[in-house]
Amino acid sequence: MILPKSPASTLRAYCHYCVQSRSDLEVKNCTGGLVFASKKPCPFYAYRTGGKRAPVKVMRQFCLDCMGGGKEAVRECSIIDCLIYPFRFGKNPALARQGRSKVEMSQMSLLRKATAREISRKIARTGNRP
Ligand code: SF4
Ligand code: SF4
Numbered sequence: 001m002i003l004p005k006s007p008a009s010t011l012r013a014y015c016h017y018c019v020q021s022r023s024d025l026e027v028k029n030c031t032g033g034l035v036f037a038s039k040k041p042c043p044f045y046a047y048r049t050g051g052k053r054a055p056v057k058v059m060r061q062f063c064l065d066c067m068g069g070g071k072e073a074v075r076e077c078s079i080i081d082c083l084i085y086p087f088r089f090g091k092n093p094a095l096a097r098q099g100r101s102k103v104e105m106s107q108m109s110l111l112r113k114a115t116a117r118e119i120s121r122k123i124a125r126t127g128n129r130p
Contacts, residue, residue: 006094007056007087008047014083015048024049038065060090 005013012027019026030050034041043061047054060074062084067073074088086093 007059007092008050008054010083010087011044011054011058015044017083031043035065040065046066056092057090059084059087063088082117 007076015027015030016022018032019030021027030042030048032048034040035042042055043058043065046052047058063074063077064071066084067077077085077088079085112128
């Protein structure tokens with residue numbers, strides 16, 4: 001599998017692949033403003049020149065269009081060397097598993113409350129003396 005770059009750089013790389021050219025002008029002049037098959041703009045169209053930051057959700061939409069709207073088909077896509085493949089669920093795999101889980105958050109919350117109670121008790125006992 002291709003290691004994911006950022007969604008924005010992946011999208012631009014895909015557009016160059018799509019027009020089969022390294023030329024930014026070719027990408028700019030793409031006719032994806034209205035796709036014949038879907039009668040809609042290509043989901044990447046607004047982001048193709050890099051002027052707007054592409055949300056990763058647009059990758060999901062692109063994959064759904066690619067698979068005719070079938071969520072299951074996107075899940076089971078077997079084109080693992082497609083540049084969009086790592087982003088097909090609308091999530092950035094580079095950011096996955098960052099942050100804390102629900103269990104960790106509730107443990108932290110309990111610890112914070114226990115510490116606050118302990119401090120209040122100490123203040124009550126000592127009358128806030130150092
Ligand atoms: S915007 Fe869509 S149609 Fe145009 S170059 Fe990019 S992927 Fe291809
Ligand atoms: S990852 Fe699969 S569903 Fe998504 S654009 Fe590529 S081939 Fe289509």
